[in-house]
Amino acid sequence: MDFLNALVVFLNFVFIPAxxxxxxxxxxxxxxxxxxxxxxxxxxxxxxxxxxxxxxxILVTWGLQAMGISLGPLPTALLALPFGIAATxxxxxxxxxxxYKFYRVKKAAPIILVMASVGVMFVMNGLTRLxxxxxxxxxxxxxxxxxxVRDFREWSGLPEGLxxxxxxxxxxxxxxxxxxxxxxxxxxxxxxxxMRAYSDNEDLALLSGIDPERVVxxxxxxxxxxxxxxxxxxxxxxxxxxxxxxxxxxxxxAAAIVGGLGNPLGAxxxxxxxxxxEVAVTYPWVKIVGYIAPWYEPSGLMQLLGxxxxxxxxxxxxxxxxxxxxxxxxRGKSA
Amino acid sequence: xxxxxxxAGYSAWRAPVLFAILAVLFVLEGTVNNTMFSxxxxxxxxxxxxGLLSAITALGVNMQWGYAGLFNVGVVGFLAMGALAPVLVSxxxxxxxxxxxxxxxxxxxxxGVGVLAIAKLVWTRTRSGIAIAVILLAGFFAYRFLFDPxxxxxxxxxxxxxxxxxxxxxxxxxxxxxxxxxxxxxAWAIGKVALxxxxxxxxxxxxxxxxxxxxxxxxxxxxxxxxxNITSIPRPVAYEVDLQNNAEFxxxxxxxxxxxAEASGIWVKLSYMSLFLVVLLVLILLAELALKSPWGRMMxxxxxxxxxxxxxxxxxxxxxxxxxxxxxxxxxxxxxMMVTLDGLLTPTSYNPLRYTFLIWVMVxxxxxxxxxxxxxxxxxxxxxxxxxxxxxxALIGMLTAPMPDGDLKMHLLDSAPHMRFIAMGLVLLxxxxxxxxxxxxxx
Numbered sequence: 001m002d003f004l005n006a007l008v009v010f011l012n013f014v015f016i017p018a019x020x021x022x023x024x025x026x027x028x029x030x031x032x033x034x035x036x037x038x039x040x041x042x043x044x045x046x047x048x049x050x051x052x053x054x055x056x057x058i059l060v061t062w063g064l065q066a067m068g069i070s071l072g073p074l075p076t077a078l079l080a081l082p083f084g085i086a087a088t089x090x091x092x093x094x095x096x097x098x099x100y101k102f103y104r105v106k107k108a109a110p111i112i113l114v115m116a117s118v119g120v121m122f123v124m125n126g127l128t129r130l131x132x133x134x135x136x137x138x139x140x141x142x143x144x145x146x147x148x149v150r151d152f153r154e155w156s157g158l159p160e161g162l163x164x165x166x167x168x169x170x171x172x173x174x175x176x177x178x179x180x181x182x183x184x185x186x187x188x189x190x191x192x193x194x195m196r197a198y199s200d201n202e203d204l205a206l207l208s209g210i211d212p213e214r215v216v217x218x219x220x221x222x223x224x225x226x227x228x229x230x231x232x233x234x235x236x237x238x239x240x241x242x243x244x245x246x247x248x249x250x251x252x253x254a255a256a257i258v259g260g261l262g263n264p265l266g267a268x269x270x271x272x273x274x275x276x277x278e279v280a281v282t283y284p285w286v287k288i289v290g291y292i293a294p295w296y297e298p299s300g301l302m303q304l305l306g307x308x309x310x311x312x313x314x315x316x317x318x319x320x321x322x323x324x325x326x327x328x329x330x331r332g333k334s335a
Numbered sequence: 336x337x338x339x340x341x342x343a344g345y346s347a348w349r350a351p352v353l354f355a356i357l358a359v360l361f362v363l364e365g366t367v368n369n370t371m372f373s374x375x376x377x378x379x380x381x382x383x384x385x386g387l388l389s390a391i392t393a394l395g396v397n398m399q400w401g402y403a404g405l406f407n408v409g410v411v412g413f414l415a416m417g418a419l420a421p422v423l424v425s426x427x428x429x430x431x432x433x434x435x436x437x438x439x440x441x442x443x444x445x446x447g448v449g450v451l452a453i454a455k456l457v458w459t460r461t462r463s464g465i466a467i468a469v470i471l472l473a474g475f476f477a478y479r480f481l482f483d484p485x486x487x488x489x490x491x492x493x494x495x496x497x498x499x500x501x502x503x504x505x506x507x508x509x510x511x512x513x514x515x516x517x518x519x520x521x522a523w524a525i526g527k528v529a530l531x532x533x534x535x536x537x538x539x540x541x542x543x544x545x546x547x548x549x550x551x552x553x554x555x556x557x558x559x560x561x562x563x564n565i566t567s568i569p570r571p572v573a574y575e576v577d578l579q580n581n582a583e584f585x586x587x588x589x590x591x592x593x594x595x596a597e598a599s600g601i602w603v604k605l606s607y608m609s610l611f612l613v614v615l616l617v618l619i620l621l622a623e624l625a626l627k628s629p630w631g632r633m634m635x636x637x638x639x640x641x642x643x644x645x646x647x648x649x650x651x652x653x654x655x656x657x658x659x660x661x662x663x664x665x666x667x668x669x670x671x672m673m674v675t676l677d678g679l680l681t682p683t684s685y686n687p688l689r690y691t692f693l694i695w696v697m698v699x700x701x702x703x704x705x706x707x708x709x710x711x712x713x714x715x716x717x718x719x720x721x722x723x724x725x726x727x728x729a730l731i732g733m734l735t736a737p738m739p740d741g742d743l744k745m746h747l748l749d750s751a752p753h754m755r756f757i758a759m760g761l762v763l764l765x766x767x768x769x770x771x772x773x774x775x776x777x778x
Contacts, residue, residue, distance in 0.1 A: 042535040115406060116764060
């Protein structure tokens with residue numbers, strides 16, 4: 001029995017990666033859920049909005065690096081983030097004006113809006129490819145590790161190492177700040193309250209003199225900011241590849257639906273639930289079991305599913321929720 | 336949705352004229368050789384064949400969207416499901432694969448399905464979440480216990496050449512129908528869960544199942560060799576080499592003024608074309624008959640006003656499930672035919688942008704709800720999709736010609752292929768907004 005080593009392995013390979021991934025999914029799902037709450041459709045373009053925002057951030061990062069500006073131990077991308085958010089917000093507001101507004105005014109069926117978002121997804125996908133191409137980029141710079149494996153081993157004297165990458169810590173810190181700011185905005189400011197009122201009951205909100213177009217604009221700006229932040233954090237943590245942002249759409253939708261579409265708190269819980277299940281199901285547990293129960297010698301890797309099926313995990317979670325509780329764990333908008 | 340589907344008459348000549356224009360394009364592609372067209376009948380017919388298969392796929396999507404308003408974002412998955420059929424049905428059996436692990440594999444799959452069925456039964460009887468969890472967990476381990484050794488045994492059987500379970504050696508034409516059944520089974524499972532809930536849920540669920548089916552095809556080597564690809568799927572038509580060695584064929588080709596090599600390519604493509612046309616026309620005939628029957632009127636009534644239809648005693652969810660399965664079956668048939676046309680299965684080529692969203696552009700452009708519209712849209716968009724690959728760079732080259740050489744010009748020239756996505760997205764958005772009823776509106 002060697003709990004300490006098991007714990008270190010668990011933290012290193014399961015807890016920390018899943019927490020960082022969960023924070024990224026949560027931010028993505030928050031964007032989807034807000035758009036759903038206010039505009040009442042599932043935005044398929046959200047993944048590509050994330051990709052576009054990240055692409056802009058990367059380009060600005062390169063520019064800053066070329067000028068010799070850096071943030072010291074922190075990645076330069078943080079400095080580029082406001083530019084990315086501004087560009088993405090502009091693009092998203094433009095698409096709203098050019099595409100979604102028409103259907104909103106006409107009160108078209110939600111599925112038409114979903115379909116329009118697919119068209120927007122295509123265009124944004126193309127724009128991202130135009131901007132930056134299809135290759136894979138790493139754009140993290142600054143200090144790579146907060147705790148690195150060798151230091152940890154020397155400090156603790158354990159054979160197992162623990163690494164905490166600065167991008168992972170950064171992801172969590174940024175996510176916490178963003179979520180606090182968002183909830184402060186939604187619960188304490190007049191505009192935030194207007195948004196929630198509009199989401200709860202459109203007609204009543206109109207009667208109370210809330211300007212719907214302003215609410216919609218704010219929603220898009222917040223969604224674009226969340227998408228850019230989530231995309232940049234995801235890209236810093238792993239790497240940037242445009243197609244990955246299309247694939248991450250599935251876990252993000254799963255997270256948003258698990259938490260109840262339209263429910264911001266649920267989106268955060270959903271993000272972490274999906275991320276932890278994904279990592280837990282695809283992680284080979286053999287090493288941890290080896291430390292906890294050395295007398296038991298498993299034949300395989302003790303991996304429930306291969307990593308290539310990690311998207312199946314979010315899908316199964318989605319199916320289970322749809323079967324047993326279609327409104328989500330936190331009771332979002334009705335089914 | 337009533338505001339996008341208002342019925343207004345259009346000229347009876349519209350469809351024939353549009354089809355005639357399309358035919359002229361193909362003839363130009365076959366005969367004129369300039370910067371716009373290749374002047375090769377082989378190219379022209381190759382585009383047409385794939386266009387016909389896209390048309391069948393679009394027909395399936397049109398049943399789901401046009402008849403019932405269901406948004407299926409997993410077309411690529413159903414195509415892939417159908418694509419498995421030729422591999423499992425018509426490839427010759429792999430020596431030793433069945434002995435290595437066939438029965439055990441079947442037992443594993445049976446256990447998997449059995450466990451799900453038992454779980455369902457227990458749930459309806461007891462509504463006990465704990466019981467379900469226990470059954471599913473035990474079932475999962477039982478399944479893996481049976482499944483893993485069987486897979487290892489099969490994949491170790493001559494891995495360089497096979498390593499898969501192999502087929503039954505039956506005629507490849509039969510596999511087209513089987514492909515439809517495979518896709519229908521997947522559609523039943525997904526429809527059962529996601530239909531009857533809010534309309535976006537089906538879209539999201541199909542997006543997921545599409546990705547998962549493709550992931551299974553890429554990673555389960557025992558099934559179709561995964562990314563190692565399956566080659567030499569049997570053909571329902573003659574082989575070019577045999578034709579070129581056939582003195583009679585060569586003589587006839589010469590009379591017509593063709594080289595043997597070119598003529599054999601054209602002959603093979605024409606044979607495929609006739610097969611595809613037969614399938615397409617039969618499917619259209621059935622679809623049109625269905626649409627004009629009381630069933631079709633009921634489907635449209637449900638689509639246009641679910642609440643009213645439900646009040647009339649129609650079981651909306653059940654009808655949706657029915658039409659979702661039918662449409663997916665048609666997509667599956669197309670998937671099997673695509674693999675047959677290519678003669679090989681390459682799981683990595685199943686890209687959702689190409690196989691899901693392009694099909695959607697075809698349906699929307701063609702005219703949702705109109706079967707002929709779906710066909711027209713499919714062949715037109717496919718023709719453009721292929722030709723834009725040639726025209727796009729040429730156009731950008733022309734536009735950038737006066738520009739000074741430099742990074743920007745290079746970047747623009749390099750990014751020409753990405754323009755296709757922007758163009759397709761714009762076409763979808765523009766048609767959806769300004770001509771939501773498409774080229775050939777629903778009557």
